[in-house]
Amino acid sequence: MSEVSSVADRKSGQPREGIYSSSRLERTITVLAVAIASIGLGYLFFTQLWWKLPPDFGCRDDFTRGGLCFFLQHAADEADASNILLKAEIVRSSPGPELSVPIGWATQLNAAFIENFVQPNIRWFGYVVWSTEAWIFLSMCLGFFSRLGALAAIGMSTQLMIGLAHTPNEWEWSYILMLLLSIAMFGLAPGRYFGLDRLLRPRLKVLSERGSRVGRLLLLFT
Structure with missing residues (x-):
């Protein structure tokens, strides 16, 4: 029945429901x-590009302090912090959040990666970051x-979330929302709606x- 009505809608020129609506307003x-x-x-x-410009990435004292080096060290130092995300304090009188997701294993792996690989190679790995x-920035703004x-945004957002979201004086949802937005953009492939991908595909x-x-x-990546 739905197929018949869908065909009838197309023939009659009536707007269809859903993400493929034929309504110009809906598409816009x-x-x-x-x-x-x-x-x-x-x-x-x-x-976030301008406070860690190459070639020193904002670092000082032989790449030991400041700039990108500060945040890398901060993420490593705070690996043993609360180590939980998605905290929900349902009952105010209860000690600690009733709902949360433990990420201690991830923060430890992240700290080991930073200390054993990133920091010793910061002079060239900083260029990768x-x-x-x-x-x-270019891909998302140009639809290229x-x-x-x-996908790159998912990787960066995940690392930031694991390394910093659980640390003191940080609002964890700023990193979680960044990751969720990146995932949404991966699923939507925004260049198919605007930008250069419409020409490439x-x-x-x-x-x-x-x-x-x-x-x-x-084609998959456009």
């Missing part, structure tokens, strides 16, 4: 919402390989249909 609202969210996420990472955030940009689709594995992979 969807595109605007996705574009604002995508550009907003990109701008968030844009604002900075370039990744710059790529997220936007799903790949969102028809060409990549041709390559994919010809059996090109590279074309199929690139």
Whole structure:
């Protein structure tokens, strides 16, 4: 019955319900919402580029203090902090949150990664961090390989959430919401609604249909 009504709607020109609505107003609202969210996420990472510019990434004293080095050390030092996220204090009189997710294992792994790999190699790994955030900004704002940009945002947001969200004087939901927005952008692939991906996808689709594995992979990331 639903298929018959759907066909009838298309023939009659009536707007359809859902994300593929034929209503111009609905499509416009969807595109605007996705574009604002995508550009907003990109701008968030844009604002974080300038306090850790290469080549020293804001660090001082032979890459031991300040700038990016400070936050890396802070994440490592606070690995043994409360180590829980998604805290919900349902009963005010109860000691501690009734609902929470333990992340101690993740904070310990993150601290080990920072201390044993990132900090000893900060002179070149800092470029990886900075370039990744710059790529997220460009990808999200231009709609260019936007799903790949969102995937990078998921990685960065996850690391920030694990390293900093549980530490004192931080609002954990600022990091959780950043991660959730990145996941939403990965699912939506905002470049399909606006930006350069709308120009790339028809060409990549041709390559994919010809059996090109590279074309199929690139199509997935746009």
